[in-house]
Amino acid sequence: MPEPSKSEYFVGVDFGGTKILAAVFDSSLKCLGRTKVSTKSERGSDAVIERVSRCVQDVVDECDLSLKQIRAVGIGAPGAVNPEVGEVIFAPNLEWEDVALKKELEKKLDLPVFLENDGNICTLGVYETELKGKPRHVVGIFLGTGIGGGIIIDGKLYSGFNRTAGEIGHMVIEVGGPKCGCGNRGCFEALASRTAIFRKIQAAVKDGQKTVLTEMLGEDLKDLRSGDLRKAIRKGDKFTEKIVEEAAEYTGIAVANLINVLNPEVVVLGGGVIDALEDEMMAIIVETAKDNAMSGTTKGIEIIASKVGDDAGIIGAAVLARRESK
């Protein structure tokens, strides 16, 4: 078998507030291997960029490749991103402001790096691989540590005037509601992200709430993950079920808002929370969205969970790297 040429490999990086996931793809977007490290944002941007760089090098090595065989790296970062200059403008979950991520990574890896907002990247990944680029207008919503989003209009990623469109996680849906990482109150992200769900659970437990989660993980709920919520619900834990239902209802309201404003053909949901809790959340999301969207506006609109699950970020980043390095 002939050695694949250098141009056939891409690295896609899903860079979030909790974890960095890097994967190598061939030119047909087949995943050859992946590596995950925690972000450790508290160590500051220089240390985090070093971790991203190391994660990329590790996954390339794991796949028995060298950096010289990689054509380009795509990376999705949380928060407001300027893809043209390659900077993270503002990322509350990382406590970053004006970080030249593209330039720093290119220096460390000696490879072309293409940066986009994580929500845009996930939407692009789902749009090109799962939806086959068919619907004209799509909104992607990704529930993880934060909530990211992306908008496809007329088949293209829509980025707006400052290239920050799609920041749907910071859409206020409950004026005066819980505090968000961005400094405001009542953002969708402060009501339905994993962070929001965990905070609610931890506060209730502190107030004496009984739940099987503490039996599973101890009173401090250290290492709580979205999958634990699913396990607790399946063990009949009504408290956890209610908290997850509330997050699903808020998500349904956000979906309705986006249908009222953008009237897309498809709303696709993904991210770690949906991946772990699809069965528990999707029916409530769809029902609440249809109840709250204006009468007559949801006809024919699909509200679906992404099948690629938490891989949307790495796939989208690889799609970006492949497209931009052409």
Place this chain on the structure above:
Amino acid sequence: MPEPSKSEYFVGVDFGGTKILAAVFDSSLKCLGRTKVSTKSERGSDAVIERVSRCVQDVVDECDLSLKQIRAVGIGAPGAVNPEVGEVIFAPNLEWEDVALKKELEKKLDLPVFLENDGNICTLGVYETELKGKPRHVVGIFLGTGIGGGIIIDGKLYSGFNRTAGEIGHMVIEVGGPKCGCGNRGCFEALASRTAIFRKIQAAVKDGQKTVLTEMLGEDLKDLRSGDLRKAIRKGDKFTEKIVEEAAEYTGIAVANLINVLNPEVVVLGGGVIDALEDEMMAIIVETAKDNAMSGTTKGIEIIASKVGDDAGIIGAAVLARRESK
């Protein structure tokens, strides 16, 4: 002077929950005259369509023209509208569902009629006449009896999959908030429209609140108008000032949401409420929007009050009629 040919006149109709305003324009969009009647939606759709038809005939007659000299009629209607089939799908302020407005009006007037959502029409009018079609991405927000909106993307009216995009009045911004005409709770329209403002004032007065508004208009506040709020504030009425400030804050949050989601170059506000209360509301709207939009996303974005004021509807309807009858 030669008689202007038939093709040089258009009628633009701004059809709202409270009033029907029709105006005749020449082909350079100069307004030759206007007529206003109340909507009287409680009389049902047949009677209201008859009133629209009569209003068009009256204004044409007022301008010493005949219907034969009109090339086309444009009309903006509140609620979800399908411009292709010419139907009002759902208009909570009129209590209309599936009304064939275009067909009925064409029958009565024997003229081509072009229908669009009122928010879209107002945005189109402001975009083409006031903004000269220059910004690429624009969001229009119009505060009147209800709250309508319109979205311009890449210089064109964006209407989405079911042609109902831009229903920003029904974006939920306060989960569990006051009941909206659409049946939901906490919609932007239920918090900052003229209806919402008046309802708050009337409820407070009923509860014993003192205000110069009752001195001006009597205890029942019959015939209360947006302009009365301005007069009361200028007379030093702190209660009215606070109610208007709250509506401006909610509007600022809605603007921030739209900046987070769509990142337009210009957000333009108009409608009767802004027309009457621009000095009292705009500074608060801009400040609240900038506070609530995600850091880094508002750079260079203009948030402005339309100069055409309450005429946006008739101008936009004339722009539509001129464009569609070409």
